[in-house]
Amino acid sequence: MKLFQCSNCDNLVYFENISCEKCGNNLGYLYEGEEIISFPANSFPVANPVNKEQTLIYCTNHKLDACNWLVSSESENEYCEACSTNHMIPDLSFPENRLDWQKIEAAKRRLFYSLHKLKLPIKFTFNDIPFNLTFDFLASDPNEPNAVKTGHYNGLITLNIQEANAAHREYVKEKLSERYRTLLGHFRHEVGHFYWDVLIKNNPNNLREFRVLFGDDSEDYSEALQKHYKNGAPDNWRENYISSYATMHAWEDWAETWAHYLHLMDMLETSFNFGLRxxxxxxxxxxxxxxxxFDPYDGADMSKIIKHYLPLTYSINSLNRSMGHTDAYPFILSEPVIEKLSFIHKVVRL
Known part of the structure; x- marks a missing residue:
């Protein structure tokens, strides 16, 4: 991610900040301009630096401490580009639900930042049928804690809001012997399924190449899932896959690799903006x-991206270990995985 400054006092601020700690101004993110705008409190509407004919106000979810993005004051849609994709949110009368939802929305906005940088639309039409990215954020019944499953179906991504609870997430991570589990990781994985439908399923040329690299997508998914949880991944899975879960089915291999593609693009852009050497x-x-x-979003080829990414993972893992934490990026990029990442890089840029 790029770095942001308060446009009033030049103080360094984070993407999620709603106010500047130095000058006290309010902060809002303008999606179309990819910039943070600083303005005095209670000064709405504020001028749009990208479109001089517009003025801006906060997304309506700002009232719920769940968004810091700005929208046109004249728009009929009072939600920002990210919040507009919500189909269902949890019952916010429960304080724990509200807190979890706020964390979820923060992670989702980082996802949307990446999608915008990659120039990936979230609305498509196939055979005159709309196919739009949407989200259900659901709370499980306490008596049936596993009733809500995180997943994707026809553009709708469902997320169990328990994933926002760090203790629950760590419990599941240990139970499933996972090396990495985050809210942002969930979003990046699940949106990969959406873009498989968009970029691969409906493109015969891409589908042929996909099957060479990832396998047969027509295999029965339910049977593959049962087999995976019964037998686990093959012992040599690291030779060809980014994670053990990726071995389960071609769709999951794609989604796992897609998530890592977004990981590496975001990490490299951040490193570029910090001028890391x-x-x-x-x-x-x-x-x-x-x-x-270099900015990885500016057309760099995958070989250059990988050449810079691998040393970064070693350095960030070493820094984490210095602080007593586990590795931030506990994965190995084998040559077959790099080939899959290169394929994703290519189809995204077509």
Whole structure:
């Protein structure tokens, strides 16, 4: 992600900030301009620096402490681009639901930032039928805690809001022997299923190449799921897959790899904006010396992206271990995985 500053005092601010700690101004994110706008409290509507004929107000979910994005004051839709995709949210009369939902919305906005950088639309039409990205954020019945399953179906992504609870998420992570489990990771994985339908399923050329790399998508998904949870992943899965779950079915291999594609693009853009350079005090390992001097969203090829990404993962994992944390990126990018990432990079840019 790019870096942001308060446009009033130049203080460094985060993407999620709603106010500047230095000057006290309110902050709002303008999706179309990819920038944070600073303005005095109670000064609505504020000028739109991208479209001078418009003025801006907060998305209506700002009232619920769930959004800091700005929308046109003249728009009939009072929700921003991200919040407009919500089909269902949990009952906010329960304080724990409201807190979980706020965390979910924060992660979803980071997803939408990446989709916008990749110029990926969220609305499509196939055979005169609309196919739109939408979300259900649901709470499980306490008596049936596993009733709500996170998943995707025909453009609708369902997320169990318990995933916003760090203790629950860590419990599931350990139970399933996962090495990584985050809210943002969930969003990136599930939206991968949506873009498989958009970019692969409806494109015969892409579908042929997909099957060479990822396998047969026509295999029975339910049977593959049962087999995976009964037998687990093959012992040598790291040779060809980004995760053990990716071995379950071609669709899941795509979604897992898609999520990692978004991981690496976001990490590299952040590194570029920080001007990171790696020149480690270690001999005979020249491939660790890199300068993140390019924006990965500006057309860089995958070989260049991977060349810079791998040293970054080693450095960030080393920093995490220095703080007593587990690896931030506990994965290995084998050559077959890199080939799959390259395919995703290609179809996204077509």
């Amino acid at each position: 790696l020149d480690p005090e270690i001999s005979k390992v020249p491939n660790l010396r890199v300068a993140c001097d």
